[in-house]
Structure formats: C-alpha cells, structure tokens
C-alpha cells in the first residue's frame with residue numbers, strides 16, 4: 290500500500306479493512322479522516338464509540354484513537370457516559386441504521402434531546418448488512434429482504450427529521466456520492482456545541498444493492514446522483530417523498 | 542483538599558438513622574464513586590435519589606438515563622473515561638442490564654451494579670422484597686463467565702459491602718454485584734459514618750499496554766484521553782484489544798483468564814460469617830435479609846439448649862464452597878433459608894457434607910424467627 294499522508298490516522302494492524310468491495314463504509318472512513326485532519330483535531334482526545342454492525346467498524350478498529358465498541362444499540366448511551374464524565378473529550382458515534390434507529394432508537398431520541406456535544410454519523414445503508422440482509426427501519430416499502438420475502442410492508446423512517454424534532458443543533462443528510470458536502474457536514478458536526486447528526490445514505494452493494502437491481506457500487510452511487518435533491522429545509526424536504534433529500538437541515 | 546474529601550470529612554462521626562439504599566449511596570461515595578447512572582425503580586430509587594443529591598456537590602456526575610440498558614452503558618462509557626461508576630436497579634432493570642454486565646466482564650470494565658431485589662417474576666410484587674435474583678446474578682448474562690456478588694444483611698453492612706464491591710471491581714477489573722433486597726434497602730437502622738482514613742479504598746491501576754492480557758491475571762487499565770488509543774470490544778480479542786474471533790486459542794486464553802482471575806482468588810474474595818459451637822449436630826445457612834430471622838432461630842434453639850451452628854454467606858459468588866464444606870463437615874443436617882423457592886440451596890447441596898433441608902418463603906414477606914425455628918425443629 291502506498292503511504293498516504295492520512296495513513297497516520299489509521300490503525301495499521303487493522304488494514305486492509307474487512308469491508309466488502311464497493312462498500313460505502315470506506316468512503317465514510319475516508320471523509321471522517323479528512324474532516325479530523327482538516328480540523329486539526331487532537332486524536333489523543335478523540336473517542337469513537339460504536340455499536341454492532343458493519344458501519345460500526347468504520348472507526349473501530351480502523352481509526353487510530355480511543356475506541357469503545359459497545360454492544361448492539363448502546364453506542365449513544367455509552368457515549369453519553371463518556372462525554373458527561375469528561376467533557377474535554379471529542380466524542381463521536383458511528384454506527385448503522387439498525388443500531389442507531391432500531392435497537393438503539395431510544396438513545397438517539399434522548400441524546401438529541403439532552404444535546405450533549407456528541408457527533409453521530411448514522412450510516413444508512415437501508416439494510417442489516419452484518420447479519421445478512423434483513424429489513425431495517427430505513428428499508429423502503431416493498432423491498433424484498435431476507436425477512437421481508439414478500440416485500441417490506443412497512444414505511445421507512447426519516448432519521449434526520451426525528452433528530453431535528455428532538456432538538457439537535459446540527460442535522461444533515463448526504464449520500465456517499467456527495468463527498469464534498471458530506472465532508473463539510475462532518476466538519477460542521479464536529480464543531481457543533483450540542484448534539485450533531487449526519488445521516489449518510491451509503492451503498493451496500495452486497496447486502497442491499499443486489500436486492501434492488503444495483504449489485505454494483507457504481508450503480509448505487511449513480512442512483513444517489515440521479516435521485517437526490519438538495520433542500521436545506523426539512524419542511525420542504527417532506528414534499529419530495531420520491532427523492533433522497535439531502536442538505537444541512539438544521540444549523541443552529 | 543478535594544471537594545469529595547471535605548464532603549466526607551463533614552460526615553465523619555455523624556450518627557444517623559439511615560436507609561439501606563442511602564447507606565449504599567454513601568458507601569459508593571466513600572469508595573470514590575464519581576459517576577452514577579440509573580433508571581428509577583422500586584425499591585432501588587432511593588440510591589439514585591441520594592446520588593443525584595450528593596454527586597453534583599462533589600464534582601461527580603449523575604444522570605437518569607432513558608432505560609437500564611442506557612444506564613449500564615453510560616456507566617461503562619464513563620468508567621473508560623476514568624470514572625468510578627455505579628448503577629442501581631431491581632429485578633426488571635437487572636434483567637435489562639444483563640448484556641451490559643457481560644460486556645463489562647469481557648472488556649474488564651470495573652463498575653458496581655446494585656440489585657435491590659424485589660419479588661418477581663416480571664413486575665411481580667414490585668414493592669416487596671425477595672431473593673429471587675441470586676441465580677440470575679450468577680448466570681444472567683450469556684456465555685462462560687465468573688462473577689462476584691455480595692449480599693448485605695443490614696444497613697451498616699450495605700455501606701461496607703458497597704465499598705468492598707468497588708474495591709473488588711478495581712482489584713479484579715470486573716463488574717461486581719451488590720445483591721440487596723427490598724427489605725434491607727428500605728430498612729432504617731442507626732449508622733455512624735466512619736472516618737475516611739479507616740476505609741480502605743482501592744485505586745485504579747493505570748499502566749502500560751497491553752490492557753487486555755499478556756502476563757498476569759489482571760492487566761492494567763487505560764483511560765480515554767491518555768494517548769493509548771485503546772481498542773475496547775466485547776468480541777473476543779487479543780491482549781492488544783484487537784479482535785480475533787476465529788482463533789480458538791485466543792478465545793480460550795481470554796475467557797479462561799477472565800474466569801480464573803476470580804476462580805484463583807476465590808479464597809481472597811469470599812467472606813462468610815460463622816457462629817459455631819463445638820459439638821453441634823445442626824446448622825443453618827442463610828444470607829441477606831433472610832439471615833436475620835435465621836440467626837434469631839439459631840439463638841432460640843440455643844436458648845432451648847440445642848446446639849445449632851450458623852453460617853451466613855456474605856459473598857454469594859464466587860460461592861463459598863470450602864466454607865460450606867467445612868461448616869457441614871460434622872453436622873447431621875443443615876437448613877438453608879432463602880426468600881425464594883430454592884436457589885442457593887442447590888449450590889449448598891453440591892458441597893455440603895451432610896443432609897440439606899430447605900426453608901423458603903415467597904410472596905414478599907420475610908420469614909419470622911418462629912417459622913424458621915419450626916422448620917429447624919423438624920430436623921432435630
């Protein structure tokens with residue numbers, strides 16, 4: 290592997306990553322690393338807290354900082370303990386939609402309400418990837434997953450809208466196609482003095498893409514490009530249910 | 542002088558009429574607890590209420606979380622940030638905390654969980670005491686593991702065993718359980734606050750990596766912000782903390798060490814209370830709240846000139862097997878008294894050298910001296 294300036298941020302023993310080819314987690318790791326670098330954050334005071342799932346592996350084991358890989362769903366609760374006890378630490382949670390929205394959904398609501406300065410990066414791949422493609426709270430209606438073989442009967446949830454309603458200070462949604470605005474959203478989140486939330490709509494060609502006829506990462510990225518709509522107001526975003534609405538929705 | 546020290550100094554020597562739950566909170570304070578997270582539940586809420594009052598006055602942190610899953614997770618996060626942490630709950634919440642306890646065992650996170658036991662299953666008799674969680678304490682979290690659990694029988698002992706729980710947690714880098722119950726938790730008894738200097742407090746041992754093995758039974762701790770770049774996971778990991786969930790020997794080495802650090806220190810950990818006389822043919826074994834009338838029944842028998850020995854289990858886990866063996870060596874029969882349908886009695890049966898009888902009571906009432914004495918008489 291050619292030495293890259295940013296490699297110093299990574300845990301060498303954990304490379305190459307165990308992500309599948311084309312996985313969006315690599316993009317998130319890349320942009321998170323750049324955000325940390327550009328903000329010149331002291332990685333010795335950075336703590337990444339994760340749950341269980343592929344997305345939780347983005348910082349743990351890959352990012353070289355203190356990492357607390359908790360049980361499934363509890364990343365935000367553990368992060369709350371870390372930040373409350375030592376407010377000098379920069380605390381970041383990175384995990385999947387199953388982890389943060391389903392089993393850990395209650396902690397998300399209350400972390401946003403408490404508004405402790407914790408940055409949460411939700412990797413929304415529309416599926417339970419690690420466990421082999423079961424339906425997630427973000428899976429669109431009608432999609433056939435291993436646990437919705439007749440099509441998903443339920444509507445997906447809008448995480449950004451939920452978190453905004455709970456009082457978070459910074460709320461954004463971008464896709465892995467939007468690398469420039471996504472990186473600046475992560476930087477904004479890291480600078481926020483209060484709860485900050487970046488939802489990343491991210492491709493999982495193996496676990497999700499293949500279920501919807503996009504088994505290639507490039508197809509999913511192309512889909513994000515064609516079907517996303519930048520709207521910085523959540524109220525406006527609601528008017529476009531057929532689109533992936535992206536933008537910095539809350540910037541208090 | 543630190544705020545904490547000053548706070549304790551003002552308490553020293555004070556005579557008070559303290560609630561068991563309050564004694565638990567004060568014990569934690571003396572032990573250096575500076576982080577507490579919980580979710581309210583009868584009969585444990587008074588611990589949270591006392592911590593909410595006291596901790597902020599001394600620079601500590603209190604948080605009421607959205608549930609018990611969150612409470613135990615917040616404690617784990619805070620401990621890795623450098624806190625001495627505790628949570629307190631009762632049956633339903635204790636069930637919810639089991640996954641977190643296992644995580645604490647696997648990641649060698651020292652903290653204290655207090656279970657003020659109430660009558661179950663489920664919401665059962667929410668306001669009534671029981672000793673129905675003692676086996677859950679041992680085996681409630683999944684997978685092979687060892688655990689330390691202590692059972693106070695008085696308000697004063699709740700104070701001292703909470704201190705002890707913190708010390709054991711630090712010494713063995715593991716979660717430690719205090720199994721109180723609704724009776725002891727809600728009991729008021731006279732208590733004199735001891736001098737801080739008379740209380741032995743075990744401090745955390747921060748050291749150099751590796752933090753998860755590599756040598757002795759208990760590796761040194763790290764904490765966030767030290768620049769260790771510590772990697773903490775509940776998955777099987779190597780001494781450097783990084784995952785290896787494939788290699789059999791890595792798992793075997795890790796889980797066996799976690800087991801052994803308690804197993805091999807069993808005799809150092811275990812505490813019992815013995816009142817024996819030479820020539821006794823009968824004995825009573827009990828613990829926690831039910832040990833109180835049990836001891837009363839023993840004294841009653843002695844007043845009638847029947848020699849009966851008494852063994853109180855202060856440590857429930859690891860089980861005081863050698864003490865039970867020794868205690869029952871020359872007895873004809875032993876009566877085990879519990880507020881459940883028979884949990885620790887199974888463990889006594891495994892090690893007793895004599896016949897084992899059981900007297901249990903459920904329904905939220907502690908058995909009376911005369912009820913236990915009647916059961917005892919049946920053995921003579």
Ligand SMILES: Cc1ncc(C[n+]2csc(CCOP(=O)(O)OP(=O)(O)O)c2C)c(N)n1
Pocket residue numbers: 341342343344345361384385386387388389412414416417418419420425
């Ligand atoms: C308590 C508990 N329930 C279930 C699981 C199994 N499990 C592991 S990861 C996961 C979901 C993964 O989906 P997500 O959180 O969206 O992360 P992804 O893998 O898609 O990144 C589940 C259900 C678990 N580890 N713990």
